Amino acid sequence: xxxxxxxxxxxxxxxxxxxxxxxxxxxxxxxxxxxxxxxxxxxxxxxxxxxxxxxxxxxxxxxxxxxxxxx
Amino acid sequence: xxxxxxxxxxxxxxxxxxxxxxxxxxxxxxxxxxxxxxxxxxxxxxxxxxxxxxxxxxxxxxxxxxxxxxxxxxxxxxxxxxxxxxxxxxxxxxxxxxxxxxxxxxxxxxxxxxxxxxxxxxxxxxxxxxxxxxxxxxxxxxxxxxxxxxxxxxxxxxxxxxxxxxxxxxxxxxxxxxxxxxxxxxxxxxxxxxxxxxxxxxxxxxxxxxxxxxxxxxxxxxxxxxxxxxxxxxxxxxxxxxxxxxxxxxxxxxxxxxxxxxxxxxxxxxxxxxxxxxxxxxxxxxxxxxxxxxxxxxxxxxxxxxxxxxxxxxxxxxxxxxxxxxxxxxxxxxxxxxxxxxxxxxxxxxxxxxxxxxxxxxxxxxxxxxxxxxxxxxxxxxxxxxxxxxxxxxxxxxxxxxxxxxxxxxxxxxxxxxxxxxxxxxxxxxxxxxxxxxxxxxxxxxxxxxxxxxxxxxxxxxxxxxxxxxxxxxxxxxxxxxxxxxxxxxxxxxxxxxxxxxxxxxxxxxxxxxxxxxxxxxxxxxxxxxxxxxxxxxxxxxxxxxxxxxxxxxxxxxxxxxxxxxxxxxxxxxxxxxxxxxxxxxxxxxxxxxxxxxxxxxxxxxxxxxxxxxxxxxxxxxxxxxxxxxxxxxxxxxxxxxxxxxxxxxxxxxxxxxxxxxxxxxxxxxxxxxxxxxxxxxxxxxxxxxxxxxxxxxxxxxxxxxxxxxxxxxxxxxxxxxxxxxxxxxxxxxxxxxxxxxxxxxxxxxxxxx
Ligand code: SF4
Ligand code: SF4
Ligand code: SF4
Ligand SMILES: [Zn+2]
Numbered sequence: 001x002x003x004x005x006x007x008x009x010x011x012x013x014x015x016x017x018x019x020x021x022x023x024x025x026x027x028x029x030x031x032x033x034x035x036x037x038x039x040x041x042x043x044x045x046x047x048x049x050x051x052x053x054x055x056x057x058x059x060x061x062x063x064x065x066x067x068x069x070x071x
Numbered sequence: 072x073x074x075x076x077x078x079x080x081x082x083x084x085x086x087x088x089x090x091x092x093x094x095x096x097x098x099x100x101x102x103x104x105x106x107x108x109x110x111x112x113x114x115x116x117x118x119x120x121x122x123x124x125x126x127x128x129x130x131x132x133x134x135x136x137x138x139x140x141x142x143x144x145x146x147x148x149x150x151x152x153x154x155x156x157x158x159x160x161x162x163x164x165x166x167x168x169x170x171x172x173x174x175x176x177x178x179x180x181x182x183x184x185x186x187x188x189x190x191x192x193x194x195x196x197x198x199x200x201x202x203x204x205x206x207x208x209x210x211x212x213x214x215x216x217x218x219x220x221x222x223x224x225x226x227x228x229x230x231x232x233x234x235x236x237x238x239x240x241x242x243x244x245x246x247x248x249x250x251x252x253x254x255x256x257x258x259x260x261x262x263x264x265x266x267x268x269x270x271x272x273x274x275x276x277x278x279x280x281x282x283x284x285x286x287x288x289x290x291x292x293x294x295x296x297x298x299x300x301x302x303x304x305x306x307x308x309x310x311x312x313x314x315x316x317x318x319x320x321x322x323x324x325x326x327x328x329x330x331x332x333x334x335x336x337x338x339x340x341x342x343x344x345x346x347x348x349x350x351x352x353x354x355x356x357x358x359x360x361x362x363x364x365x366x367x368x369x370x371x372x373x374x375x376x377x378x379x380x381x382x383x384x385x386x387x388x389x390x391x392x393x394x395x396x397x398x399x400x401x402x403x404x405x406x407x408x409x410x411x412x413x414x415x416x417x418x419x420x421x422x423x424x425x426x427x428x429x430x431x432x433x434x435x436x437x438x439x440x441x442x443x444x445x446x447x448x449x450x451x452x453x454x455x456x457x458x459x460x461x462x463x464x465x466x467x468x469x470x471x472x473x474x475x476x477x478x479x480x481x482x483x484x485x486x487x488x489x490x491x492x493x494x495x496x497x498x499x500x501x502x503x504x505x506x507x508x509x510x511x512x513x514x515x516x517x518x519x520x521x522x523x524x525x526x527x528x529x530x531x532x533x534x535x536x537x538x539x540x541x542x543x544x545x546x547x548x549x550x551x552x553x554x555x556x557x558x559x560x561x562x563x564x565x566x567x568x569x570x571x572x573x574x575x576x577x578x579x580x581x582x583x584x585x586x587x588x589x590x591x592x593x594x595x596x597x598x599x600x601x602x603x604x605x606x607x608x609x610x611x612x613x614x615x616x617x618x619x620x621x622x623x624x625x626x627x628x629x630x631x632x633x634x635x636x637x638x639x640x641x642x643x644x645x646x647x648x649x650x651x652x653x654x655x656x657x658x659x660x661x662x663x664x665x666x667x668x669x670x671x672x673x674x675x676x677x678x679x680x681x682x683x684x685x686x687x688x689x690x691x692x693x694x695x696x697x698x699x700x701x702x703x704x705x706x707x708x709x710x711x712x713x714x715x716x717x718x719x720x721x722x723x724x725x726x727x728x729x730x731x732x733x734x735x736x737x738x739x740x741x742x743x744x745x746x747x748x749x750x751x752x753x754x755x756x757x758x759x760x761x762x763x764x765x766x767x768x769x770x771x772x773x774x775x776x777x778x779x780x781x782x783x784x785x786x787x788x789x790x791x792x793x794x795x796x797x798x799x800x801x802x803x804x805x806x807x808x809x810x811x812x813x814x815x816x817x818x819x820x821x822x823x824x825x
Contacts, residue, residue, distance in 0.1 A: 017780040017789070029824040033456075036824070049779055050823045051790070052801065057819040058760075065820050069455035070415050 003027045003038040006060055007053065014051060016044035023051055030061075033068045072443060077402045080440060083433040084395035088340035090375035092154060095142040095335045097308035098131070100124045102139060102154050106372030109157060109365060117369075118165035121158060126195035126307060127231035130215065132162040133222045134303045138335070144375050148344055150352040152372050159222070160365040173238035174201030179321050182207060182260040184248050185269025187214040188303055189295070191235070192310030193264045193317075198238035200318055205260075207252075208269070211242045218303070250275055257291045262317040267295040267309070283333075284316045284326045285309075293317060308334075341432040342375040343382075380427035380435065383635065385660045386649070387427065387437065390417050394427065394435050401444045418444045419458045420653040422646035422660070423532055424607035429639055438647075445534025456797065457820065458652045459533040461761050465717075469494035469525040470545070472737065474720040476523040477549045480512050481732050486556040487517025490581075491569075493562030494525040496677040498716035499692075500708075501723035504561075506698035507581070508731070511559065514591045515584075520553045523724060526565035527572060532648045543572035550576060559584055561694075563608040563615060563676055564646075580615045582675055585697065586622035595626060595696050602668035603630040604683065604690065605640035606676035613638075619675050619693070628696065633667045641667065643682035650682075661686035671706045681710035714757070714764035742772035747804075747811045762800060762816045769793060770800045771811055788814060794822070 007025070015022045023042035028050050030037045042051045052061070072080070088094075092102030101120055108117035118128075125131035137155030145152050179202050183190045186208035194204045215228045250270060256263045264285075265275065272280045272294045277287045285293040293313045298306065312333065319326050353360070353368040360368065380394060381387040387394065397417065404414035421441040428436040448454040468474060474497070479486050490511050492504045511519045527542030550558070550573070560566045561581040569578045585592065603623070609615050616637055623630055635641045644650060644660035665672075665688035672690030674680050683690040695705035702708070711719060725736040745768045749757070757763070770793035774780060781790040792801045799822070803815040 013783050013785045014781050014790070015784055017782040018778055023781070030821050031824050032821040047779070048825060049781070050825075051781060052792075052799070052819060052823070054801070054815060054817045057801070057817045061819050061821055065457070066455075069457060 003040050005040045006056060007041065009053070009055070011042040011051060011053065014042065016047060016049055018049075019044055019046035021046050032065055035068055037064075072398075072402050072405065072440065072447075074402075077398060080398040080435070081395050083435045084377075084393065084398070084431075085339045085341050085433060086377045086393045086395055088338045088377075090340055090342075091142045091144050091338055092139040092152070092375075094332075094338035094340075095139040097138065097304050097335060098124055098311070100154075100158075102143075102152065103372065103374055105154070105161075106152060106157070106369040107374055109161065109369035110372065112362075112366060114161055114362075115165050115167050118161045118167075119169045121161060122169050122171065126192040126311065127234070129162055129168075129227045130218070130223055130231055131304070131307060132158040133227070134218055135159075136302050136304060138302070138304065144342055144344060144373055145350075145371055148347045148373075149350040149371065153352055153355060153368055156355045156360055157365055157369055160360045160362075163359060164362065164365075171199070171234060171238070173199045176203050176239055177201040179203065179261045180205070180259075181262045181264065181317060182256045183264045183266065184208070184253050184256075185266025186211050186242070187266045187268035188306035189268065189298075189310035189313070190214065190264065190266030192307040193266075193314040194240045194310075195235060195238070196311055196314035197264075197317060198235065198240035200314075202239060202318070202321070204240045205243055206240065207243045207245065207248045209247050210244060214268075254289070254292075257289065260291075261321055262291045263293065264310075264313045264317060265292070265294040267298045268306070271295060271297045273297065283330060285313045286316060286320075286326060291317075291320065339433075340375060341377045341379060342373060343377075343379055344373065347373065377432070379430045379432070380437070383430050383641075384424075384427055384437075385663050386420050386422060386656065389420065389656055389659075394431075394437050394440075397437070398440055401440060405444060405447055415448070415453075415455055415458075416653060418448065419455075420647075420649055420656055422607065422642040422644065422649050424642035424646045425610050426607065426635070426639065426641060429610070441647075442532075442534060445532075446536055447534075449534045449536070454534065459529070459535075459648050460651075460797065462529045462533065462648050462651045463535075463538070465713075466494070466525045466527070466529045466542075468717060469497070469720060470542070473739070474523060474717075474724055476521060476724050476727065477552060478732065479520045479553065480518045483518040485518050486520030486553045488515060488557040488559055489520035489522050489550070489553050491522045491526070491558045491560045491565060493560065493565040493677065494523075494720065495564075495681075496561055496692075496694075497523060497720045497723050499677040499681050499711065499719070500694070501719045501726070502700050503692065503694040503698060504723060505727065505730075506700070507561070507694060508727075510591075510698065511584070514588055518556075519559075520556055521727070522549060522553070522558070523720075524549065526560075526562070526568040528564045528568040529648060531568060531571065532646070539572060547573055547576075561675075561677075563606045563612065564678075566612065566615065567608045580612075580618060582615060582622050582693070583618040586618045586625060589622070589625040592626065592697055595699065598628055598696070600670050601628065601630045601673040601691075602633050602670045603636065604633070604643070604664070604668060604672045604674035604676075604679050605637055606674065606679045607640055607642040607646050608676070610638055610640060622693070623673070626696065628673070630673060631669065633669070635667060643676075643679040644686075645678040645682050657682070658686065661688075684708065684710040712758045713761060717763065717765065742768045745771050745811070747771065747813055748807075749813045753813045753815060756816055760816065760818060762818055766795075766800050766818075767802050767813060767816060769795060770802045771804075799823075 025040045026043045028041045090103045105117050105120045121132050122128045135155045140151035143151030181202050181204045183194045183206045186206050191214045194206050198204045350371050353364050400414050423438040428434050530539040557577040641664050644657035650657035661682045665683050665686045675693050680690050680692045689706040691706040728734040728736045773793040774791040788805050790803045798818050800818045804811045804813045
């Protein structure tokens with residue numbers, strides 16, 4: 001499975017306060033109800049902290065959650 | 072639901088039953104569809120409806136006597152629809168007739184003797200189905216000769232005979248066939264039909280004919296006893312009956328199966344005309360209807376259908392169908408492994424209020440199907456987790472130690488009765504509980520305990536049998552610890568739930584107690600007329616509804632009953648956990664109900680009050696009147712939001728412990744000490760997204776340990792996240808003078824694996 005690119009917005013204004021590094025898009029694995037997805041998301045290059053932006057959480061992500069729930 | 076259950080449910084719903092006109096018509100012409108199209112000015116399409124059902128429609132449509140007119144439901148509100156005149160109009164005015172195509176020849180030969188209306192229609196039906204038919208007669212026009220010439224011209228007759236010629240039918244005009252030839256014909260033909268106007272069965276010397284099939288003692292020969300002076304349409308229907316028997320016989324199918332509705336029959340379709348305006352028929356001029364008159368007459372058709380439950384239930388309406396079809400969808404949803412989104416949402420959006428059962432002429436109880444379907448989804452592990460989780464968390468919170476309380480009246484060691492206000496009243500109006508409890512303690516003997524907790528209804532509504540069972544067990548332990556007192560419940564849903572889950576408990580309503588102690592209640596200031604909102608969970612509790620009315624009257628409160636009231640009351644949108652599974656529909660339901668109350672509402676359910684209040688309706692709880700808190704406008708009190716509802720419960724317990732029992736409440740959790748402020752936008756977001764103050768506090772608290780914080784270099788906001796169980800919360804905030812000011816909050820269920 002390839003990595004999906006779901007975000008066009010720029011998240012470079014966010015940095016990881018702990019590591020002091022700017023967030024960069026990197027592949028992340030997401031899971032819900034036994035289904036897994038590889039998605040490109042802004043993350044801290046050092047500690048790996050992943051940002052799930054509001055628009056994604058309430059948009060595409062919620063949509064996929066709804067779809068999976070109906071199984 | 073198994074297949075048998077499905078059939079039983081389907082059979083209950085009358086919506087797919089034919090309208091009276093179609094049931095009464097010997098040919099079962101769909102008068103409703105015909106009128107619908109006529110009223111829309113679609114004459115050609117209306118005409119096509121007739122062509123589909125009638126043999127030689129150009130003739131049949133002109134000679135119909137309109138037997139259905141007296142049966143038509145319109146008869147009771149003005150006068151039956153004049154379908155006969157409308158059919159004639161369609162026949163005269165249609166610009167285009169649909170192509171009638173016969174099936175290719177099957178290689179079976181049928182002889183028809185006599186070319187009167189019965190013989191011709193038998194030939195029409197058989198020829199159309201691919202049987203090769205020869206009509207033996209003196210004259211192929213003889214069947215039409217007796218018809219009124221001003222209605223049916225020769226040109227029309229010839230056109231229909233020509234059509235017969237294109238449908239595997241030919242004529243042998245050799246004079247009147249003699250009976251011997253007829254009796255011998257089944258040796259050279261696969262089957263024989265005898266037109267009764269040529270020879271009836273007696274004339275043929277046949278003693279017995281089965282009236283339902285026209286089968287005679289001679290194999291493959293179908294005939295009829297004397298038909299007297301049957302009207303033309305019935306002669307046509309008779310030919311049709313013979314044709315169907317011959318077709319079945321030649322296909323070795325049962326002659327009788329499924330034919331009980333061939334003759335005119337009583338339909339089960341129910342149509343409510345209680346609000347239908349009376350409109351008299353449009354008189355038919357000698358020359359027949361003009362287009363305007365035809366349209367006007369067709370518009371009087373009620374387009375009979377039931378939909379009684381759908382018209383009274385926003386949920387049934389929302390999914391654009393009716394219970395018979397829903398039953399099928401639910402059955403299908405359960406039998407396939409991959410459900411469809413529609414069905415799960417549909418199953419979880421019923422309020423389980425039971426109104427459908429009350430308005431349905433067959434008592435179709437949608438709530439029973441839906442609850443069973445939910446139990447099934449839960450059992451099979453297909454229930455969407457997001458549908459009810461929020462409600463379960465709320466229920467568990469109400470039962471947790473910051474909120475729950477089980478105590479004897481102060482200064483006593485036993486309880487003759489215990490007050491059970493219910494977790495939603497605690498959440499909505501804790502002050503009312505304090506005042507009510509004080510009153511009960513002062514007027515009742517034998518000790519009045521207090522039981523603060525949830526009744527378990529959410530688990531029951533969600534189809535979680537096991538969870539409901541567990542709730543009931545723990546409730547039972549609480550009740551036993553008080554010495555098995557009588558329970559005085561304030562909430563009608565609690566009464567229902569307790570009676571269902573713990574039948575051994577004696578449960579009565581607070582309103583019954585108060586109405587029998589009227590003298591003990593204080594005078595209240597005079598009040599304007601109110602509209603009474605019965606909660607749907609009271610629907611079948613006649614004693615409760617009655618006692619509430621006695622109580623209101625005893626208090627000199629004047630109230631009116633809204634359009635749907637008492638056993639026909641409507642749900643406020645809270646029932647069945649609708650708001651959890653489908654919030655927008657719950658809002659719609661609440662607004663719809665609010666509109667039915669002409670005056671300020673008065674109700675005896677905390678959820679009804681809050682749902683109506685959220686819908687912008689002024690509404691008070693009876694306790695606002697009986698035990699007022701001194702505020703000027705209780706009907707205008709806003710419904711508390713989700714976080715405030717929790718805080719109200721916690722504070723109720725703390726206050727009661729301090730003031731009533733003189734005890735020190737337990738200290739609050741660490742995270743609650745986190746001081747948070749919200750922007751107006753964030754506050755709205757929390758309510759819409761069902762994120763609680765405690766979720767935000769827990770998130771901020773957890774980060775104090777993890778220290779995992781994102782920082783926005785442009786606006787200085789911080790962003791943190793926390794996943795207590797199945798939901799991840801994100802909180803975006805700004806530090807202001809060492810305080811958190813929250814700007815945005817959101818959540819998701821999907822998990823980040825890394
Ligand atoms: S009320 Fe509803 S369920 Fe009952 S017959 Fe009519 S459409 Fe069917
Ligand atoms: S009102 Fe219309 S649908 Fe109903 S019985 Fe009469 S013609 Fe048929
Ligand atoms: S139980 Fe209530 S909400 Fe459900 S279908 Fe019947 S009337 Fe509608
Ligand atoms: Zn980092």
